[in-house]
Amino acid sequence: METKVYYIDEKDDKKIKEASRIIKAGGTVVFPTETVYGLGANALDEDACKKIFLAKGRPQDNPLIVHVADFDISKYVKYIPEKAKILMENFWPGPLTIIMPKSDTIPYMVTAGLENVAIRMPLNKIARKLISYSGVPIAAPSANISGRPSPTTIEHCIEDLNGKVDMIIGGEKCEVGLESTVVDVSDGEVIILRPGAITKEMMEEVIGNVFIDPAVLDKLKDDEKPRAPGMKYRHYAPSAPLTIVCGDINRVIEYINSKTLENNMKGIKTGILATDETVNEYKGSLKISLGSRKKPGIIAANLFDCLREFDKIDVDIIYAEGFGEEGINLAIMNRLKKAAGYNIVKV
Numbered sequence: 092m093e094t095k096v097y098y099i100d101e102k103d104d105k106k107i108k109e110a111s112r113i114i115k116a117g118g119t120v121v122f123p124t125e126t127v128y129g130l131g132a133n134a135l136d137e138d139a140c141k142k143i144f145l146a147k148g149r150p151q152d153n154p155l156i157v158h159v160a161d162f163d164i165s166k167y168v169k170y171i172p173e174k175a176k177i178l179m180e181n182f183w184p185g186p187l188t189i190i191m192p193k194s195d196t197i198p199y200m201v202t203a204g205l206e207n208v209a210i211r212m213p214l215n216k217i218a219r220k221l222i223s224y225s226g227v228p229i230a231a232p233s234a235n236i237s238g239r240p241s242p243t244t245i246e247h248c249i250e251d252l253n254g255k256v257d258m259i260i261g262g263e264k265c266e267v268g269l270e271s272t273v274v275d276v277s278d279g280e281v282i283i284l285r286p287g288a289i290t291k292e293m294m295e296e297v298i299g300n301v302f303i304d305p306a307v308l309d310k311l312k313d314d315e316k317p318r319a320p321g322m323k324y325r326h327y328a329p330s331a332p333l334t335i336v337c338g339d340i341n342r343v344i345e346y347i348n349s350k351t352l353e354n355n356m357k358g359i360k361t362g363i364l365a366t367d368e369t370v371n372e373y374k375g376s377l378k379i380s381l382g383s384r385k386k387p388g389i390i391a392a393n394l395f396d397c398l399r400e401f402d403k404i405d406v407d408i409i410y411a412e413g414f415g416e417e418g419i420n421l422a423i424m425n426r427l428k429k430a431a432g433y434n435i436v437k438v
């Protein structure tokens with residue numbers, strides 16, 4: 092199929108309207124959000140949503156997030172739980188997805204058969220205009236081939252989905268760079284199923300206790316079922332196996348340097364995912380810095396792009412420095428752990 096690719100900004104109403112006509116007609120459009128690019132289709136149209144699963148190669152049991160541009164979501168949910176109202180008032184529009192009991196208008200194709208639907212109001216203006224002009228909510232997972240790192244630039248989307256969708260629009264790099272925080276409020280409490288830029292600490296300030304689903308921190312056992320089906324898949328992965336090295340930073344450097352040397356002698360090309368503070372301490376040449384540890388927001392924004400970079404420079408094995416688990420670091424570590432298939436060395 093031929094994919095139209097338009098580099099546009101939020102003022103380009105003509106192109107955004109053209110994209111909205113594709114959505115209305117049951118087609119697929121890749122568009123920017125503040126977190127990552129999304130692969131969108133009319134959330135009320137089962138056949139349109141099926142195209143999303145096909146284009147991405149996404150497992151059918153992994154539900155989609157429904158994107159809205161309006162606070163009136165009463166058509167899509169059975170009711171809005173009290174805690175959801177507080178979160179919506181404080182963090183919408185923005186990178187927070189809230190799981191609530193679904194109404195009959197949302198097809199099971201979108202929720203993968205679940206009784207709850209995930210809803211988010213993005214901050215990005217192109218995204219919100221596209222939803223408004225379409226006149227329907229837009230179901231959209233990240234616009235990557237399933238398993239690959241989520242796309243934070245239009246080039247990542249073209250790389251993965253050119254020829255598989257009707258249109259790709261955008262151009263700007265996503266500011267947040269990690270997917271939205273996903274919380275489940277359907278049982279009364281707020282439970283984080285996927286950490287993101289809206290942190291546990293930020294939500295606790297307005298709502299009291301917030302809980303973290305065990306699947307966020309550790310690998311699930313084979314018989315355990317995560318509350319967010321997507322959390323069970325290996326994700327965000329570069330082609331080469333990735334190991335996270337945690338501990339005192341000097342020992343981390345020492346460990347990675349000795350491994351690099353060992354690998355060099357065996358002819359194994361070693362990639363290193365470092366930070367500005369440490370990158371010059373590594374002996375290897377195939378190293379990428381995520382940014383300064385003093386600016387974790389920038390590290391978050393660069394993470395997926397750096398993981399994709401390693402595929403281009405052809406490494407056999409990658410070592411990454413670990414991060415803490417406070418604030419946005421929780422989200423950075425969660426994505427790194429998934430990319431590493433929970434392969435972590437403590438030094």
Ligand code: TXA
Nearest residue numbers: 126128129154207208209232233270271319320321322
């Ligand atoms: O930032 C984002 O959220 C991006 C942009 C495009 O908005 N979208 C995104 O979608 O990351 P996706 O499909 O890649 O991730 C959605 C996650 C998955 O882990 C999925 O299992 C979970 O949310 N999810 C969606 N609906 C759910 C539901 N009804 N119950 C539990 N988990 C759900």
Ligand code: MG
Nearest residue numbers: 232233241270
């Ligand atoms: Mg995704």
